[in-house]
Amino acid sequence: MRENMRLRCMKQDGAALYQNALNGFTAGGHIGTEHVNMVERQVSAIVLAAGLSTRMGAFKPLLRLGGKLLIQLVIEALERSGEVSSVVVVTGHQRELIEEAVSEMRVRTVFNAEYAKGEMLSSLQKGIGALPVEAHGFVLAFADQPAVEAETVGTLVRRFKETGAPLVIPEYLGKRGHPVVISTALVPAIRALPPEGTLRTVVHEHLARAEMVTVNDASVLEDLDTPEDFIRLEKRWSVGGNDSADGTTFKNTTMLAAGH
Numbered sequence: 001m002r003e004n005m006r007l008r009c010m011k012q013d014g015a016a017l018y019q020n021a022l023n024g025f026t027a028g029g030h031i032g033t034e035h036v037n038m039v040e041r042q043v044s045a046i047v048l049a050a051g052l053s054t055r056m057g058a059f060k061p062l063l064r065l066g067g068k069l070l071i072q073l074v075i076e077a078l079e080r081s082g083e084v085s086s087v088v089v090v091t092g093h094q095r096e097l098i099e100e101a102v103s104e105m106r107v108r109t110v111f112n113a114e115y116a117k118g119e120m121l122s123s124l125q126k127g128i129g130a131l132p133v134e135a136h137g138f139v140l141a142f143a144d145q146p147a148v149e150a151e152t153v154g155t156l157v158r159r160f161k162e163t164g165a166p167l168v169i170p171e172y173l174g175k176r177g178h179p180v181v182i183s184t185a186l187v188p189a190i191r192a193l194p195p196e197g198t199l200r201t202v203v204h205e206h207l208a209r210a211e212m213v214t215v216n217d218a219s220v221l222e223d224l225d226t227p228e229d230f231i232r233l234e235k236r237w238s239v240g241g242n243d244s245a246d247g248t249t250f251k252n253t254t255m256l257a258a259g260h
Contacts, residue, residue: 041136041161042085043181045078046127047071047107049143050092050115055225059094061143062101063230066237069101070224073146079106080150083157084139090127092116121190121197128187136164140199141179147219147233148179156181159213167203167210170220176212177220 049061049071056063061071068076071089078084087107091098092115099109110130114122124140131138137160139153152170160168160181168181180203182190189202203210224230 041164042132042134043083043137043139043157043160044086044088044131044135045084045139045141046124046131047074047078047087047089047141047143048120048123048127049098050090050112050123051120052093052116056230057227059097060224062094062097063224065146065234070146071098071101071143072105074141074143074148075102075105075107077146077148077150077153078139078141081153081157082150083154083161085135086132088127088130090123092123119195121193121199122195124199125191125193128190131184135184137181137183139179139181142223144224145178145219145222146224147222147237149217149219152215152217152220153179155215156213159211163211165209165211166206169210169212170215170217171212172215172218172220175221178223179220 051060053060061069063070065073075087075089078087087105089098089102089107089109090112091109092112095111102109108130110126112123112126128138137157139157141148141153156168156170156179159165160183164183166183166186170177170179186202186206189205190199193199193201222229222233224233
């Protein structure tokens with residue numbers, strides 16, 4: 001009798017697991033990450049490179065640092081992490097130049113026709129639409145964060161794969177930074193945001209369940225908004241002993257980025 005009861009319990013548990021797996025599919029066609037425990041979670045990346053770079057005075061993704069363009073450095077870090085299965089680059093301003101810059105890299109580009117409005121949300125929503133259906137999460141990366149280390153990206157993605165948390169956020173010296181890993185379970189909420197909305201709304205709604213990961217990488221707190229920001233990074237890059245650093249001045253990188 002005990003054996004029969006044990007077998008019935010096993011069958012019930014198996015049926016429950018199967019039902020949970022079915023329930024794990026969201027309306028957007030993605031698998032709910034909380035139900036994916038028996039297979040490795042697939043993680044893609046979205047790189048936002050559509051903005052006008054108004055404050056910089058030059059198009060940031062095409063600035064040159066250490067012999068490479070910023071957009072190339074960001075993509076290379078994602079690839080070197082060994083944890084990102086695919087990369088989507090969202091273009092806008094100077095679309096053709098971005099597409100040329102990444103033409104030999106394993107990425108998919110998608111154009112945001114509304115880039116001139118200056119809102120990040122439309123670019124994010126466009127990038128989400130280009131994610132592979134098998135993705136359980138994605139790294140939200142920015143073209144003006146070229147110094148984030150591949151190891152940092154790998155640490156964040158591995159935490160997501162281990163936990164399936166809705167958000168995985170890096171912290172340095174107690175401050176939250178970027179890039180962030182976002183579960184595709186949040187995709188419907190992001191798509192539902194109004195044009196004037198921001199990703200911050202969705203992040204705050206799920207912050208209590210987010211995984212905070214302490215990293216030894218100050219670059220998660222940095223982005224490049226002004227020429228002074230870029231010059232500081234350039235000096236640090238060269239002093240850091242990067243083998244490919246060429247000491248290019250901001251004036252020269254501006255000319256290169258503008259195609260002169």
